[in-house]
Amino acid sequence: MAKKSFDIQINTAWCKGCEVCVAICPKKVLEMSDKPAPSGYFTAVVKRQADCIGCMECELHCPDLAIEVKSKKEEVKSDAKGG
Amino acid sequence: MIETLKKYIRPDVFPTPFCPGCGHGILMQALLRAIDELKLDIDKMVFLSGIGCAAWIPSPHFAADTMHTTHGRPITFATGIKLVNPKLKVVVISGDGDLSAIGGNHLIHAARRNIEMTVICANNSIYGMTGGQVAPTTPTGAKSATTPQGNPERDFDLCKLVKGAGADYVARGTVYHMRELIKYLKTALQHKGFSFVDVISPCYTQFGRRNQNTCGGSASSAIMNLKTAVSKTPQDGEILTGEF
Numbered sequence: 384m385a386k387k388s389f390d391i392q393i394n395t396a397w398c399k400g401c402e403v404c405v406a407i408c409p410k411k412v413l414e415m416s417d418k419p420a421p422s423g424y425f426t427a428v429v430k431r432q433a434d435c436i437g438c439m440e441c442e443l444h445c446p447d448l449a450i451e452v453k454s455k456k457e458e459v460k461s462d463a464k465g466g
Numbered sequence: 467m468i469e470t471l472k473k474y475i476r477p478d479v480f481p482t483p484f485c486p487g488c489g490h491g492i493l494m495q496a497l498l499r500a501i502d503e504l505k506l507d508i509d510k511m512v513f514l515s516g517i518g519c520a521a522w523i524p525s526p527h528f529a530a531d532t533m534h535t536t537h538g539r540p541i542t543f544a545t546g547i548k549l550v551n552p553k554l555k556v557v558v559i560s561g562d563g564d565l566s567a568i569g570g571n572h573l574i575h576a577a578r579r580n581i582e583m584t585v586i587c588a589n590n591s592i593y594g595m596t597g598g599q600v601a602p603t604t605p606t607g608a609k610s611a612t613t614p615q616g617n618p619e620r621d622f623d624l625c626k627l628v629k630g631a632g633a634d635y636v637a638r639g640t641v642y643h644m645r646e647l648i649k650y651l652k653t654a655l656q657h658k659g660f661s662f663v664d665v666i667s668p669c670y671t672q673f674g675r676r677n678q679n680t681c682g683g684s685a686s687s688a689i690m691n692l693k694t695a696v697s698k699t700p701q702d703g704e705i706l707t708g709e710f
Binding site for chain 1: 467468469471475480481482484485486487488489490491492494495641642644645684685686687689690
């Protein structure tokens, strides 16, 4: 069975850089950016995407609804529908 | 998953007005997920809130009928709405100060009358919006703007209060334990009669920075500390969670 892979998207317009996702990730996938986003906040960035196990803790605990975790399979399906 | 929640919110009002790391945003997501999992029609729901940080959870973020009422009175407005149109699902979301101090009388009498509504208390142990004054839910010894030497009084146990007033369904969860919290919110939303959920949602800006011994040095540590702060058999300082 192939290892599942996940795609993490961070909405930098909504993220306020509270670091909850960085603290809660069991695999240390996320880190804080060292450059501010256009909103002025130092947002979270995905550093080690390959390590993601898809536990959804970051998405569930984001106070700003700014994180979306998608499994890669789903993405292919939605692309096929769209195109 | 967030994409599916977007049909319940008004994306143009985002980002939220909450401070970075505020637990209220996590509670907002938990409630949206509970509504999504129950497949409720958000157009047949009314969300009411009073005054305070927590009152901003439904209004203006939810794409439903919302009412931002006067301080402490969301339950009275909710009673009126339920009497006029009993088909509507009425949900009150407000803070601990709004529900238990200014509107404390309305809370216990709505529970006594067993009016069919869901009341969600976003409990951050302090008056966050007005400058961090001591609230009835501030734990003994905790520092606030008006108790710089520590709160000499004991705090309200809202679950015991509402249970004692006659509510059928009472639960307490935290914003760290999201899957449990969503389960409690789903049960409360389906309950026939008065249901109450006390949600522990840390405020770092006003409470955490004055109580760094219990909350740690940042907003994220205040949320992470909830992991070990709860218990089914609480010793001193621990929080009792579960359904009562």
